[in-house]
Every structure is written in structure tokens, then in C-alpha cells.
Amino acid sequence: MLNRLLPHQVSINNTSATDGGQTFAGVNFGSVSFAGTESCATVSEEKASRCRNALFLSDPYVDRECLISEKGTRVAGTCEWITQHESYRAWLYGDTPFLWISGGPGRGKTMLSIFLTEELERVVQNVEDANLIFSFCTHKDEKHNTAVAIIRGLVYQIVTHRPKLIKHVLPSFETPEKARQTLSSLDALWVIFRRLVQDIDIGTTFCVIDGLDECDEAALSVLVPKLADIFSLESSQPATRLFKMVVISRDIPGLRGSLQVKLDPDNDERVASDIKLFIASRVAELSRMEGFNDEFVTTVQTSLLERSEGTFLWVGFIMKELSRKRTCTEVLETLGSLPSGLPALYSRMLLQIESKHRAISSVILRWVTMAARPLTLQELAAVVGIRSSNLITAQQAIRDRITLCGLFLKIQGQEVVLVHQSARDYLLRKEPDSDIVLEYFRIKSEEAHLMLAQACLDCLAHSSLQYEPLDLNNESYSQESPLLNYAAFHWPVHAQRSSVLAVQLLGFSKTFFHEDSDLRKNWMPSFNKSVDKKDARGRTALYWASSKGHEAVVRLLIERGANVRVKDKLGLTALYQASSSGHEAVVKLLLEHGADVNARSASKGWTALFEAASNGHKAVVQLLLDCGADVNMKDENGRTPLYQAASRGHEAVAGLLVGHGADINARDNDGQTALFRASSNGDEAVVQLLVNRKANVNVADYFRGMTPLSQAASRGHEGVVSLLLDHGADINAKDSGEWTALDVAAFKGHEEVTGYGFEYACTEFSTVLLCCHSTFSKVGRV
Numbered sequence: 001m002l003n004r005l006l007p008h009q010v011s012i013n014n015t016s017a018t019d020g021g022q023t024f025a026g027v028n029f030g031s032v033s034f035a036g037t038e039s040c041a042t043v044s045e046e047k048a049s050r051c052r053n054a055l056f057l058s059d060p061y062v063d064r065e066c067l068i069s070e071k072g073t074r075v076a077g078t079c080e081w082i083t084q085h086e087s088y089r090a091w092l093y094g095d096t097p098f099l100w101i102s103g104g105p106g107r108g109k110t111m112l113s114i115f116l117t118e119e120l121e122r123v124v125q126n127v128e129d130a131n132l133i134f135s136f137c138t139h140k141d142e143k144h145n146t147a148v149a150i151i152r153g154l155v156y157q158i159v160t161h162r163p164k165l166i167k168h169v170l171p172s173f174e175t176p177e178k179a180r181q182t183l184s185s186l187d188a189l190w191v192i193f194r195r196l197v198q199d200i201d202i203g204t205t206f207c208v209i210d211g212l213d214e215c216d217e218a219a220l221s222v223l224v225p226k227l228a229d230i231f232s233l234e235s236s237q238p239a240t241r242l243f244k245m246v247v248i249s250r251d252i253p254g255l256r257g258s259l260q261v262k263l264d265p266d267n268d269e270r271v272a273s274d275i276k277l278f279i280a281s282r283v284a285e286l287s288r289m290e291g292f293n294d295e296f297v298t299t300v301q302t303s304l305l306e307r308s309e310g311t312f313l314w315v316g317f318i319m320k321e322l323s324r325k326r327t328c329t330e331v332l333e334t335l336g337s338l339p340s341g342l343p344a345l346y347s348r349m350l351l352q353i354e355s356k357h358r359a360i361s362s363v364i365l366r367w368v369t370m371a372a373r374p375l376t377l378q379e380l381a382a383v384v385g386i387r388s389s390n391l392i393t394a395q396q397a398i399r400d401r402i403t404l405c406g407l408f409l410k411i412q413g414q415e416v417v418l419v420h421q422s423a424r425d426y427l428l429r430k431e432p433d434s435d436i437v438l439e440y441f442r443i444k445s446e447e448a449h450l451m452l453a454q455a456c457l458d459c460l461a462h463s464s465l466q467y468e469p470l471d472l473n474n475e476s477y478s479q480e481s482p483l484l485n486y487a488a489f490h491w492p493v494h495a496q497r498s499s500v501l502a503v504q505l506l507g508f509s510k511t512f513f514h515e516d517s518d519l520r521k522n523w524m525p526s527f528n529k530s531v532d533k534k535d536a537r538g539r540t541a542l543y544w545a546s547s548k549g550h551e552a553v554v555r556l557l558i559e560r561g562a563n564v565r566v567k568d569k570l571g572l573t574a575l576y577q578a579s580s581s582g583h584e585a586v587v588k589l590l591l592e593h594g595a596d597v598n599a600r601s602a603s604k605g606w607t608a609l610f611e612a613a614s615n616g617h618k619a620v621v622q623l624l625l626d627c628g629a630d631v632n633m634k635d636e637n638g639r640t641p642l643y644q645a646a647s648r649g650h651e652a653v654a655g656l657l658v659g660h661g662a663d664i665n666a667r668d669n670d671g672q673t674a675l676f677r678a679s680s681n682g683d684e685a686v687v688q689l690l691v692n693r694k695a696n697v698n699v700a701d702y703f704r705g706m707t708p709l710s711q712a713a714s715r716g717h718e719g720v721v722s723l724l725l726d727h728g729a730d731i732n733a734k735d736s737g738e739w740t741a742l743d744v745a746a747f748k749g750h751e752e753v754t755g756y757g758f759e760y761a762c763t764e765f766s767t768v769l770l771c772c773h774s775t776f777s778k779v780g781r782v
Contacts, residue, residue, distance in 0.1 A: 048166045051173045054183060055156035057149055063136050064114060071111060075281040078274040079108075079115035087261045091244060092123070098231040099246040100255045103263030105422035106313030106342055107271060108278075110136070112263075113210035113248045120206045127204055133157035134208035137215060145215055147223040151189045154207065158196050165202065168195040181569045184537040186219075187603040188570065190226055197230065197243040205243045213249040214421075221581055221615060224254035225648060250421075264310060271310055278312060279304045282319045291328040300335060307340035313420060314342050317407055346426040349406035350441045357404045360384055362441055364405055369427050370448045372490045374415040382482040383455065450498035450505070456491035457509040459483045461519060469525040488526060496552030524560065532561075538568035546574035546590065549583035554590070564595045571602030579608035579624065582617035587624070597629045605635040613641040613657060616650035621657070631662045638668035646674035651685045664695045671702035679708035679724065682717035691727040698730050707733050710741035716750035 068074075082088050082101075091099035103109050117134045124130040135153050138144045144153075159166045169192055172182040182188045196202060215223065231245070247255065263271055283300050286292060300322075308314045318338060325331045339348050353361050367375060367383050375383070381398040388394040402409050402416060408427075410419050418424050433439040463481050464470055465488075495502045506513050512520050532540050542562040545553040554574075558564065567573055575595040578586040587608075591597065598607050609629040612620040621641075625631065634640055642662040645653040654674070658664055667673055675695040678686040687708075691697060700707050709729040712720040721741075725731065734740055739747075 047170060047173070048163065051166060051169055051179075052156060052159055054173065054179060055152055055159070055169070057153050057156070058144075060134050060136070060153065060157065063144070064117060064134075067110060067114060067136055074111055074115055075274075075277050077277045079112050081267075081270045081273070082112065082116065082261070083119060085261055085267075087259055091246065091259060095241055096259050097241055097244050098227075098258055099244075099261065100252075100258045101246060101248045101261045101263065102251055102255075103248075103271075104250065104311075105420065105425070106311030107263045108274060108312040109248045109250075109263065110210055111312070113208060116246065116248075117208050120208065124204075124206065130204040130206070131158075131161040132206045132208075133161070135210070137209065137211035137213075147186045147215060147219040148184060148189060150209065150212075150215070150223070151186065151193050152183065155189060155193050155196065158193075158202065158205070161205075162196075162202060165196055165199055168192055168199065185570045185603060186222060187601065191603065194230055200242075202242055207243065207245040209245065209247045209249075211249060212247050213252055220252065220254070224252060225614065228254060228258075229647065268310060272305075275308055275310065275312060275315065276301070276305055279308075279315055282315065285319075286322065286328075286331065289326070289328050289331070296328055296332075300331065303335045303338065307338055309341040311342055313422065314345055317345055320407070342422050343426055343429075346408070346423060347435075347438055349408060351435075351437055352406065353404060357401075358437070358440065360401060361405050364401060365408060365427060365441065366443055366448050367452065368409060368416050368418060369424055369443055370445070370452055370494075371486075372493050373486075374412075374417055375486070376414045376482075377411070377416060378414070378482040379486055380416055382459075446497070446499045446501050449494040450501045453491050453494035453498055453502070453505055454508050456483075456487035456494065457505065457512050459487035460491070460523060461509065461511050465522045465526065466519055467522070469522045471526070488523065492553045492556055493550055496550050502552075532563050532566060534566075534568070538570075539572075540566055540568075540574075542566070542574045543568060543572070543577060546583065546586050547577035547581060549578070549581060549586055551583075551585045551589065554586050558589070558593050564590050564593050565599070567599065567602075569602075571600060573599050573608070575599070576601065576606075576608045576611055579617065579620050580611035580615060582612070582615060582620055584617075584619045584623065587612075587620050591623060591627045597624055597627045598633065600633075604637070607633060607641075609633070609641045610635060610644055613650065613653050614644040614648055616645070616648060616653055618650075618652050618656060621653050625656070625660050631657055631660050632666065634666070634668075638670075640666045640674075642666065643668060643672075643674045643677060646683075646686050646690065647677040647681065649678075649681065649683045649686060651683075651689055654686055655689055658689075658693050664690060664693055665699065667699070669702075671700065673699055673708075675699075676701060676706075676708050676711060679712040679717070679720050680715065682712065682715060682720055684717075684719045684723060687720050687723050691723060697724050697727050698733060700733070700735070705734070705736040707735075707741070709733070710735055710739070710744050713741040713745040713750065716745070718750075 087099060090096055101109070101112065113134075113136065117132065120132045124132050133154055134157075135150050136144060137150060144150070155169065159169055172188060172192060173179040182192070197205075212223075213220070227245070227247075249255075261267065279301050283297055283304070286300070304315055304318060322331050322334060325334060337348075339345055363384055364380065367380065377395050377398050380402075381387075381394045384398070384401065386394050386397045386401070388397075399411065402411065407419055408423050409416055411417075427441070427443045428445060429442060433442055459481060463484050465484075470484075495505060498505075511517060512523070514520075532542075534540055540562065542554060542557045542564065543566075545557060564574060573595065575587065575590045575597070576599065578590060597609075600607055607629065609621065609624045609631070610633075612624060631642075632640055640662065642654060642657045642664065643666065645657060664675075665673055673695065675687065675690045675697065676699070678690060697709070698707055706714075707729065709721065709724045709731070710733070712724060729741075731742070732740060735744075
């Protein structure tokens with residue numbers, strides 16, 4: 001395949017629809033319009049073009065160039081080892097459609113991702129009908145930090161490469177309402193994405209996703225199982241094998257078990273070699289100094305390599321410091337005081353803050369680390385009490401204060417963020433520090449949330465809310481009190497996260513919590529105005545609080561009259577979201593206040609029970625069943641909660657569902673049962689559970705007439721084959737192609753399966769298949 005020559009390059013144009021009938025904005029980004037009276041052909045072409053334009057978020061090649069500008073160009077020779085790694089080559093040249101490259105903080109994952117996109121560009125030039133798509137995720141940018149944004153961007157790239165595949169997208173853009181819903185819905189976009197990658201016309205497509213862990217936890221909990229599911233179906237959907245995805249990220253539990261390349265510790269030597277080249281390149285930048293010679297270079301390089309502990313980020317921090325030195329003597333003096341590794345380096349940054357600046361620096365670091373959302377420069381200035389003077393503006397003054405925090409913080413537009421996730425991990429470390437200064441800066445999570453809640457309540461107490469209810473979205477009030485909007489809406493979040501310490505707020509803010517408090521009376525209607533207010537996706541505050549598991553906020557919203565049954569534009573409820581994320585206490589609270597346990601989503605007909613079962617949340621499943629959830633309800637694909645639990649390997653949940661009357665032999669629209677999917681996945685524990693409960697071991701699917709036995713055999717799942725045979729699976733059953741399980745196993749080269757329990761069923765055909773596979777395998781290795 002890789003020897004065929006027909007280069008095909010990505011070409012993405014940032015266009016927008018400005019002509020023709022009705023125009024509307026997609027959620028966050030993009031627009032689409034529908035034309036009036038042009039010819040059918042013109043209308044069709046224009047609709048396709050406008051559909052692509054509506055999907056557009058950003059040009060991935062521009063995103064990559066921005067990253068290169070921010071991080072610097074790759075040092076020659078680095079990252080190249082990945083092209084020879086056995087797992088990478090198995091992914092690139094073999095039938096394996098998914099690869100996960102994992103590594104800790106500062107290990108050069110993003111630079112490796114940039115290299116892979118460039119390397120795969122070269123690959124597709126030599127592969128007929130091949131394409132490359134990619135996405136760089138970052139927690140700092142809403143275009144790149146949500147599951148919706150990632151899938152939307154990939155769909156855009158696919159239909160840009162494969163214009164005729166727009167047929168899978170157009171039905172979702174027939175009306176402005178449909179388009180708005182699609183652009184903001186992960187489920188709707190996922191249905192489209194799945195159809196695209198399972199269409200044989202997609203051709204060979206390589207997909208790179210960098211920094212998937214940068215998405216918020218709620219998004220990951222939904223997206224990762226979807227990725228696992230779609231690639232688990234690769235044998236039953238041949239086109240999926242043409243779509244090859246590589247994800248580069250920190251550790252993500254849901255991806256464990258995938259074909260994997262671990263940057264640490266499995267490839268420490270290779271990464272160290274890259275760091276050595278990186279150091280050599282950066283040290284060369286010091287050549288302007290007098291006395292810069294080979295001996296000096298060797299000393300500096302050796303010192304940096306020994307203390308970096310395998311992290312590029314550490315080297316980058318140190319080189320910023322060394323680049324400010326004017327002489328070789330200063331460089332050597334600095335090297336003599338260098339700590340090893342990121343934690344020690346962060347400690348050094350804090351110790352370098354002058355004592356007179358520590359108090360305000362500590363406040364800034366605490367707020368930036370613990371805030372419920374990124375704070376603006378204006379809000380942060382209000383936090384520390386900075387005001388404009390005759391000589392300097394408040395914004396410049398807060399910028400100066402941020403600089404005093406060392407390299408912990410950086411300014412993105414008007415927002416202040418931590419330089420790296422590892423900085424947050426360090427500030428929130430659990431172990432007390434023996435150094436009094438470092439302990440002063442260490443953030444104790446619950447105490448910090450209590451402080452932020454107190455500050456927010458203090459802000460309310462000194463605002464115009466003392467006198468009257470306010471429209472908190474009115475900009476005039478934010479100018480008067482920049483922190484007011486944040487304080488009014490987020491103090492309950494910080495109060496809830498402060499846990500048992502929250503009781504202290506009663507004493508701290510008697511003005512607010514007094515029985516006849518005018519402040520609280522004025523805050524309530526201001527807050528209540530938005531209780532059931534919906535955003536562009538039809539989602540309320542209760543929806544978001546439930547999805548994040550903020551029990552205290554959910555309780556407060558319910559007390560203020562929030563509608564627990566309200567649905568967003570996709571038919572999703574607060575209960576659905578809380579169940580999806582496994583927030584047991586919130587689920588219980590919503591059910592106690594009348595949430596509809598059997599409310600179905602609009603996109604695929606799922607209930608809260610489907611979500612909880614699919615994600616393995618046993619306690620939530622139990623709550624839902626106790627409140628009357630329909631255990632045998634089917635979604636639009638004819639699948640039940642039991643099917644979803646079994647397909648994801650959730651044995652305990654599957655057992656719970658069966659115990660509550662789930663139909664163990666229920667078939668989906670393809671004729672597959674829960675046992676079929678568990679057998680296909682090689683999940684011995686779930687298969688054992690189902691056969692023990694008398695699941696039909698010989699039911700065949702509608703698509704190819706395959707049984708659980710033939711599906712397990714085709715994938716080489718020896719243990720499952722044994723279980724099924726022990727429970728009466730028909731070894732001679734044939735699929736629609738007249739192949740037995742043994743024939744399929746032989747064709748795939750699974751000798752361990754063909755030699756297990758099949759001896760008496762061996763046919764001349766299967767023997768020939770096995771011999772042929774063995775021969776072809778040997779030729780392929782030459």
C-alpha cells in the first residue's frame with residue numbers, strides 16, 4: 001500500500017458564508033446560510049460549501065505553526081526514533097488502527113506530535129488516495145479544549161479532503177435549527193464522524209490528536225469510551241481499518257490496553273538522546289559570550305543533561321535564565337546553583353521571590369490555580385486591590401505583579417493562566433514542605449477554596465447588591481466592581497469545594513447569612529434570574545452544576561426553583577449528565593426532586609441508565625434502577641443498557657442489570673447481543689457472567705451471520721473460545737460466506753486458537769488457510 005504513488009496534500013481554506021438567504025452563527029464559531037432560488041446543482045454545491053464553512057473552527061496548519069512559534073522549531077535529529085519503533089511501525093504498516101503515545105509532563109509530547117504530522121505528510125505523498133488530519137488540544141483555548149471542538153475539527157478536515165463524503169453531514173444542516181444543534185453537540189457530531197470513518201470511500205486516512213488529556217475531565221469521560229468503541233469495531237467495519245489514529249497524551253486510564261508507546265520509562269534512553277540534542281542546540285545560542293569554547297560547552301551541556309531528569313520543560317526554563325546572563329562566569333555560577341527536575345526548579349522560583357513580594361505573589365498564584373475559570377487581568381487586579389494611579393494603569397501594575405511570580409504564570413490575551421499543568425501539580429502537592437517559605441506557597445485545596453469563597457462574599461458585601469438586585473451581566477457593574485460577576489456566580493462552587501470548612505463562612509459573612517439579610521435577598525433574585533436561563537445549547541446552570549458534580553450548587557439551584565426536568569436542545573437532562581459522570585450524590589438529589597428517570601436523548605435515544613451503564617458507574621445504576629429506570633429500553637440502534645455495559649467490559653454493572661431483569665438475549669439492529677460484543681472484545685469475565693446466566697451462545701448477527709464463537713476466533717481470543725465451547729457453542733456453524741470459526745481463525749493466523757479445541761473440526765480448507773497465512777507472514781517479515 002505504501003508504495004503506491006499518488007500524492008494528496010491537505011488544503012484547508014478559511015472561508016466564510018456571507019451571501020444568500022438566512023445566516024446564523026454556529027455555537028462559538030463558524031456560520032452557515034441557506035440560499036434561495038439558484039439551480040439545483042448550484043444549490044447543492046453551495047450547501048456543501050456552507051456546510052464545511054459552518055464546521056470550520058481553525059486551520060490545523062495555522063495551529064501547528066503557532067505552536068512552532070511558541071515552542072521553537074524542532075532540533076534536527078530529535079523525535080526521529082519514533083519512526084523505527086516497533087509499535088509505531090505496527091500501527092503504520094499493519095492492521096492496527098489505533099496507537100497511544102503516553103508520557104509525563106515536560107517529556108516533549110507536543111514536539112513529537114508536530115514531528116509526526118510532518119512525517120505523515122511525507123508518507124501520504126507516497127500513498128495513493130491517502131490523507132492526513134490532525135488536532136492540537138490545549139486547555140487554554142476553547143477552540144481546542146473540548147470534545148465537541150476536536151470532533152468538529154476532524155469532521156471538517158475529512159469532508160474537505162473527501163468532498164463526496166459531505167453526504168453524511170448535509171442531513172444535519174438542512175435547517176438552521178438542525179445546524180445549530182449539530183455544531184454544539186458531541187453526540188450529533190460523533191454520529192457524523194462515525195459514519196465518515198466507516199465509509200469505504202474515506203480511503204487511507206491518518207489522524208493525529210495531541211494533548212487529549214488537556215480536555216476537561218467531563219469531556220474525556222465521554223470521548224475516550226467513544227474512541228475505544230469505534231476502534232473495537234474495526235474487524236466488522238473494514239473501512240475503519242483505513243482510518244488510523246494516534247493519540248499523544250499523559251496517562252488516560254480509558255486508553256490503557258491499546259497499542260502503546262510509553263515515553264517513560266520504556267523509552268527513557270531515546271528521550272534522553274533527544275534532550276541531549278536539544279541542549280546542544282540551545283547552548284549554542286550562548287556563543288555570543290566571550291570565552292565560549294568547547295570545554296565551556298561540554299561543561300554546560302553535561303550539567304543540564306544530568307539535572308533535567310528527562311524533561312524538555314526543565315531545560316527550557318533554565319535556558320531562559322541562562323540567556324539573560326552576559327558572561328560565561330555568570331552562566332557557570334548559575335549552573336552551580338541549579339536544582340534537578342521540575343519540582344526542584346519550581347521550588348527555586350518561589351525562593352527567588354523577594355520577601356516583600358511573597359504575600360501578594362501567594363495570593364495571585366492561589367487565585368489563578370483555584371479559580372473556577374481563567375481570570376482576566378482586570379479581575380485579578382481587583383483580587384489584590386490594585387488600582388490605576390497617575391503614573392501607571394491597573395492593568396500594567398498587575399502585569400508587573402505577575403512577572404514577580406517568576407515563570408509560573410503567563411498571559412494569554414487578557415487572561416492569566418499557569419505556564420504548564422505540572423506547575424499546578426506542584427503548587428497543590430500534598431506533602432508538607434520543611435522549608436517555611438515553600439510551605440507558605442503550598443496551596444491546601446480546601447483552605448484555598450474557603451479563602452476564595454470568603455473573598456467572593458466580601459466582594460458581594462461591598463457591592464451595590466447591598467441596596468438592590470442587579471443585572472449581573474450588565475457591563476456597567478463589572479466596571480464598578482470587576483470581580484462582582486465572578487463572585488456572585490462562583491462563590492457557591494468554592495464553598496462546596498471547601499468541604500467541612502464551609503461552615504466557617506457563616507461566621508465570616510454574617511451580613512450575607514443573617515436571617516433577614518438584605519444582601520442575600522438582593523443576591524438571590526440576581527442569581528435566580530439565571531437559574532433556568534439557557535445558553536445557546538439550551539443548557540441551564542443546573543445542567544452544568546450536575547455535570548461537574550457540584551452537589552451544594554445543585555441543591556442551591558433546586559431550592560431556588562430550578563427545573564430538574566428541563567432538556568437541552570439534544571434532549572439531555574441534568575440527571576443524564578450527572579449519571580454519565582458518576583456523580584452519585586447529585587443523581588440521588590435530582591431523583592428525590594422529581595427528575596425523569598426515563599427521559600431519552602434526542603440524538604440516539606439514550607436514558608440516564610444507558611450513560612451510567614456505559615461508563616461503569618454501578619452505584620448510579622443501582623439508584624436509577626431503584627427509581628424505576630427501564631432496564632430493557634432500546635436506543636436508536638436497538639441496543640440496551642446491558643449491551644453497552646457488556647461492550648465496555650463493566651462486569652459488575654452487567655451483573656446488576658441482569659439481576660434486575662435485563663433481557664440477556666436482546667438483539668440490536670445488526671442482530672448482535674451483549675454476548676456477541678463481549679466475545680468480540682475478548683472480555684472473559686463478562687462472557688463468563690453471560691454464559692452462566694444462560695445467554696444464547698449460537699445466535700448469529702444479521703450482517704455476516706457470525707456467532708460469538710466465530711467473532712472471538714477471528715480475533716484470537718483463546719480464553720473466550722474455550723468458554724464458549726464449554727457452554728455449547730456450535731463449532732461447525734457457518735457464516736454467510738460459508739466460513740466456520742476455525743476457517744476465520746486460520747485465515748487470520750491465530751494458531752493458538754486453531755490448536756485449541758478445534759482439532760476434531762479441522763478441515764482441508766482451514767488447513768490450507770493456516771498454511772497460506774504462515775507463508776505470507778514469513779514473506780512479509782523479509
